[in-house]
Amino acid sequence: MTSPDTTGSQRQIRFNAFDMNCVAHQSSGLWRHPDDRSDTYNTLEYWTELAKLLEKGTFDGIFIADVLGTYDVYGSSNEAAIRNGAQVPVNDPLLLVSAMALVTEHLGFGVTAGTAYEHPYPFARRLTTLDHLTKGRVGWNVVTGYLPSAARNMGHDDQLEHDDRYDHADEYLEVLYKLWEGSWEDDAVVKDRERGIFTDPAKVHEIGHQGKHFTVPGIHISEPSPQRTPVIYQAGASSRGIGFAAGNAEAIFVAAPSKEVLRGTVSKIRDALEAAGRDRYSAKIYTLLTVITDATADKAQAKLEDYLQYTSAEGALTFMSGWMGVDLSQYELDEPVGNVKSNAIQSVLTNLQAEKDLGREWTVGDLARQGAIGGLGPFIVGSGEQIADELQSWVDETDVDGFNLAYAITPGTFEDIVEHVIPILRERGVYPTEYQPGTLRQKLHGRGDRLPDEHKGASFRHRASDAPTSDGDLDAAAEPVAAQA
Template sequence: MSQKKQIHVNAFNMNCVGHIHHGLWTHPRDQSTRYNTLEYWTNIARILEKGLFDGIFIADVIGYYDVYQGGTDLTLRESIQLPVNNPWLLISAMAAVTEHIGFGVTATVGAEHPYTFARNVSTLDQATRGRLGWNIVTGYVDSGARGLGQDGLAAHDARYDRADDFLTLSYKLWEGSWEDDAVIADRASRVYARPDKVHPVQHEGPYYRANAIHMSEPSPQRTPVLFQAGTSERGIRFAGQHAEGIFIGAPNPAAARTASRRLRQAAADAGRDPSDLKIYVGLAVIPGHTEKEARDKYAEYLQHANPEAGLAHFSASTGIDFSQYGLDDPISYGPSNAIQSATQTARQQGWTRRQLLEQHKLGSRYTTVVGDPSQVADQLEQWIDEGEIDGFNLTRIVVPETYADFAELIVPELQNRGRYRTAYAEGTLRQKLFGRGDRLPDSHPAAQWRHAGVTA
């Protein structure tokens, strides 16, 4: 009898008040207005570790949402990912109160430089003993580009071209500058690092150039676990080449299966093993001890949600100001320079503003699973088996209630079914996820930059 596929779960969050389910910050039990305190984050970290989550996946956006109604009034009133703070500065505090959970942290390529960014990553991977992941984002709002001194975002595919170059230089720094035995820390001979084992990186790319030694000695993983969330044609090609964890949106398991197969094929086309990918679907879960308790909780949450705020978020994702349309007017879904997959789905379905508001009744379009532990576990297993995915990014509704409920009610049920870990494995985040060691496999494009003596 074959072993059942284990279900991976990340807590999906953002360093802000309103993340995905807009309006829920008004719920009396929600603590997200404390997002700018360390205690808020360390409490979440402890809850997640107790629930044996893989990690916390922290989204980020450089910029703000000003498409809906042509401004930021609603964005500010409902705190639709504004204000939003730097997620990277939270990691040390959460790592200090935990031992195992991983940290998938978002950074936008266009707002960083590979030379300094590589040092930031190595520093945190060292400090967390190898628990760091990077969610690679190319940007999707013009407001952020304007804040960085540009007229607007570069063309969609060109942003991925820049990301390719960014990663190539980063790989050279992480994988090739310092050999594994460069650091000997020999007090007697007064040699900390052997000069013959540290090498300058040469890079002349279309977007970046460098001639320098990586400033940090090798971290446990060297390259962090690489996450990515783009599912446009160009995004899929990029994911197939680089990503280890891929975050997809799907309304049902059949759609997830289609996306998963395309992504795994893209990895194979890039010369990689398709099993080197972990694919996660974004999901909301509202459990109760009984079905009635879960349904009552869902109804309670609905009283605090703001569908219009959710639509304003979707406007930013598509680049379309839905406020200019009547409830049942046909909407013109033209070419988008924002999130192409979001616009493509809306265009194919021909959604009106009324339909979109109904979809955003919980402040978001995320698929929502409601029920007692057995009912929820049944649906999660269906997503895993029929959708051919590996796990979920569990989006928060009420903080920290969403995470605590999942840990208390759903994790034991999944454990009883042999679907969820009962204890953490030792090792780095990459080792925990794949069980094949701390470093990227030789089939990954980063491996080509390893210096002689740097092992997989």
């Protein structure tokens, strides 16, 4: 078993910034705060300045969420979502990456894209392109979709059932692994100017995929990028989601309302990784958290009270309804959430049931209040030292690797973390002072740029032929070029 990230005897805490190409991402209503700049989400300047700030703080990366529909479960309408700016309007996450990569050297980029509505063949090229342009700093957050409105706008009555979505995603990943890992050999691109051969055709292979959902006979039309396969991110803690992550994920995002629930979730994930033939620590696990901090505890508390004036209970319940697949507008605020069947994010209900088992039953009003800042994750408040104490406690007690940090206001929340929390963690030797060289995969795991041999995707690599291409074959391939000349 590989030990967790350490420097000396101290386990290193890792940060991701959690954002979205929209206004109200997790904290409903706070776009109205005079210091919030999320309404400039549709400018490159917002993203490039944020990227530089995060790199200053040695964040592993920025994790950009996405949806392809509106939250229309609450009140059986999308009016509340539109009114509150609840992840609508929303723009494409992938188009942000090139600009942020240009102004940074090390920051990673985890971009969200679903498996339900885009064919894997063009998607493979888009991710390869970004991996080239970022010099290997791209990760893909694999989502299967959960909003019924997205399904309808793509010509379907509803999403597939929860587990069926993962079955579909399994084949989607298989196609991508074949394209990324198996289509081009490492030395296929020869750039032979004298003979006029850019690529050796004998070293580029059709993948010949024919499955239940996809038929992809040909080659990947992009040459291999620094990582070939981008770092695979996954967010899902249902039983089926954990199984999917165990086979594919290299970084896993979870959300839990308490340390007790998180400890159980992390343990299940690590057990599943081991059962899949991988190391227990072969995937970094980040939990959703929002930090509200300042120079002193009193100032941090005053900041929270200020933020609470701008939160939107309706916006929070709009989010929660979409995440749970349950119309919370039909419940009284003091009514327990109870047990309901969900075709959306099942881990939300699993966590709430776990809280109930611990003697903490949530009401609809609790969801509205807690979710108004930070969404599905808790928020913690205090001075830099108090926050550092709490973060170390979460890591020590739950075995989580780090935190996917949402914001109350942006970029203010991230600025506060960089100013007040990170220096304390660095002084204690539990947070990096500089980046390691290499690709995002190398930075996260220290085992090279490519997928490790035990990863499922590695099994799709092209195996060397018993009859390698000869120079004569290359000369023959060059003949038409010479004739045209």
